Amino acid sequence: MLDLSRLRALHAVHVHGSVSSAAKALGYTPSAVSQQVAKLERETRTTLLERRGRGVVLTDAAGKLVDTASRVLSLVEEAEVTLEEQRGRPSGRLTVAAFSTAARGLLPGVLAELVATHPSLDLRLFEEDPHATPHMVAQGTVDLAVVHDWDIAPMTVPEGVSRAVVGEDRCDVLLPRDHPLAGRAVLYREDVADAHWICQPPGTVCHDWLTRTLRSVGAEPDFAHHVAEYQTQIALVGAGLGIAMVPRLGRGDIPDTVVVKPLDPAPVRGVSVLWREGTSRRPAVAEAVRILREHARAL
Numbered sequence: 001m002l003d004l005s006r007l008r009a010l011h012a013v014h015v016h017g018s019v020s021s022a023a024k025a026l027g028y029t030p031s032a033v034s035q036q037v038a039k040l041e042r043e044t045r046t047t048l049l050e051r052r053g054r055g056v057v058l059t060d061a062a063g064k065l066v067d068t069a070s071r072v073l074s075l076v077e078e079a080e081v082t083l084e085e086q087r088g089r090p091s092g093r094l095t096v097a098a099f100s101t102a103a104r105g106l107l108p109g110v111l112a113e114l115v116a117t118h119p120s121l122d123l124r125l126f127e128e129d130p131h132a133t134p135h136m137v138a139q140g141t142v143d144l145a146v147v148h149d150w151d152i153a154p155m156t157v158p159e160g161v162s163r164a165v166v167g168e169d170r171c172d173v174l175l176p177r178d179h180p181l182a183g184r185a186v187l188y189r190e191d192v193a194d195a196h197w198i199c200q201p202p203g204t205v206c207h208d209w210l211t212r213t214l215r216s217v218g219a220e221p222d223f224a225h226h227v228a229e230y231q232t233q234i235a236l237v238g239a240g241l242g243i244a245m246v247p248r249l250g251r252g253d254i255p256d257t258v259v260v261k262p263l264d265p266a267p268v269r270g271v272s273v274l275w276r277e278g279t280s281r282r283p284a285v286a287e288a289v290r291i292l293r294e295h296a297r298a299l
Contacts, residue, residue, distance in 0.1 A: 002040070002043065002044070003036075003039070003040070003043070004072070004073075004076065005036060006036045006037065006039055006040040006043070007040070007065075007068075007069040007072060007073070008026070008069070008073060009022065009026065009028075009033045009036035009037055009040070010036075010037055010040055010048060010058075010062060010065065010066060010069060011066055011069040011070060011073060011139075012025055012026050012033070012141065013033065013037065013049070013056070013058065014058055014062070014063075014066045015135075015136075015139040015141060016141070017055075018055050018056070019033050019034055019037075019056060024126075025126070025136065025141045025142075026141075027124060037049055044061075044065070046059075046061045046062075046065075047059055047061070048061065048062035048065065049062065073140055074140070074278070077140065077276075077278060077279065078278060080092065080282075081278065081279055081281055081282045082281075084282050084283055084284065087283075088283065089118065089120065089283055090114070090118040090120065090121050090283045090284035090287045090288075091118070091120035091121060091283075091284065092120070092121070092122065092284065093121075093122040093123075093124065094114075094121055094122070094123055094124070094143050094144070094284045094285070094288060095124045095125075095126065095141075095142040095143045095144070096111075096123065096124070096125050096126070096142060096143065096144045096145070096146070096288070097125075097126045097127075097128045097132075097133040097136055097137075097142040097144070097145040097146070098125065098126075098127060098128070098133075098145070098146035099127070099128070099129065099130045099133075099146065099147065099148055099205075100127055100228070100229070100230070100250070101169075101230060101247055101249045101250035101251070102146045102148070102249060102250065102271065103125065103127045103146075103250075104250035104252075105249040105250025105251070105299070106146065106249060106250070106271075106292070106295060106296060106299065107125060107146065109295050110288070110291050110292050110295050111123050111125065113291050113295075114287065114288060114291060118284070118287065121284055126142060128145075129204055129205065130145075130147040130148055130149070130155065130205050131203070131204065131205060133145035133146075133147055133274070134147065134155065134156070134157055134158055134161060134274055135158060137158075137161050137274045137275060137276060138158035138159075138160060138161050138276065140276065143275060143276070143279060143282075143284075143285060144273055144274065144275050144285065144288055144289070145273070145274040145275075146166070146271065146272075146273050146292065147271070147272055147273075147274060148169065148205065148269045148270060148271050148272070149205065149269065149270055149272075150205070150209040150267070150268075150269050150270075151268070151270075152209065152212050152213070152216075153205065153208055153209050153212060155205075155272075157274065160276060160277050160278070161274050161275070161276060161277065162274065162275055162276070162277050162280060163272050163273070163274050164272060164273050164289055164293070165270060165271075165272050166271040166272055166273050166292055166293055166296040167270075167271050167293075167296035167297065167299070168268050168269070168270055168271065169247045169248060169249040169268070169269050169270075169271055170247070170248050170266055170267065170268050171245050171246060171247045171248070171263070171266075171267040171268070171269065172245070172246060172248065172260045172261060172262055172263065173187050173192060173243060173244070173245055173260075173261045173262075173263050174233075174234060174237045174243060174244045174245075174246050174254070174258050174259070174260055174261075175237065175243050175258070175259050175261060176237055176238065176239075176240040176243075176257065176258065176259075177256070177257050177258065177259050178240070179243065179259075181261070182259045182261075184261060185261075186261065186262055186263075186264050187261050187262070187263050187264070188263070188264055189213060189214065189216070189217045189263065190217050192214075192243060192263075193214055193217050193218070193219030193221075194219060194222070195222070195242065195243045196222055196224040196241070196242040196243070197210065197221055197222060197223050197224060197225075197242055197243060197244065197245075198223075198224065198225045198227055198233045198236050198237060198241065198242040198243065198244040199221075199223045199225070199226060199227075199233075199244065199245070200226065200227065200228055201226045201227075201228055202226070204228070206245075207223075207226075209267075209269075210245055213267070224241065224242045225241060225242060230244075230246050230247070230250070230251065231252060233246060234246065234251075234252075234254065234255070234258060235255075237257075237258050238255050238257035238258045239257075245263075245267065247269065249271070249299070271296060273288075273289055273292050273293075275289065
């Protein structure tokens, strides 16, 4: 008999591309994932992973086994959903992925309410860029994902994944207090097109959006600093090192050295929650989506 946890480990390596990434997604150590795959190799008497440079690649045999593992894990999930549905109450493990500001500004209250009202739930939160999370949901790595996208950069949802709108999150321009534009009541895109920007790293949703926004007024953006954490961006703005576009969700306190100005037209990103269609009947998923939407409306 093939061990389910070992199949899950191999499947995660396939989905995430490396042992370390698989370990992060599963909540294990890289050593534990490697041991699970090694035991599976001994059980099947087959080489499943091969070293290539500093990483590993799946062998052809492993690829065939992963296809089987996907079907097996899907059947296991279906059985778990049926059992939880019969119990009629949220229970078991529920894994949630969220972008950073949602993890800070929205999820604490949501998770706290879920824990308080449904003590049988085992909640796990992962902070992830929204580029990655739709596929994490589709592949079964997480149960729910809180994501955002922009009107000029809409998100594509994989087949088999359901989506519900949670709300909107507006963004503002943050300037050093002594900036020449700090006295303006409202800023326009042309006003900030030539500024030195503090922005998230290339490849992130927010970086792509800001790039397209500035190019829409004929400007090639000057990204002076690439910083993932918004609180660090705010600190750099306060030090006079550039300006930033920062969302309101999870923003926190603004220091006296920084001023906040609205941009016209206002940058708005949509916030949604994703889950696999096959888990729509699961009480934990339905309850989590309901509470997420309630908390988002309150914010």
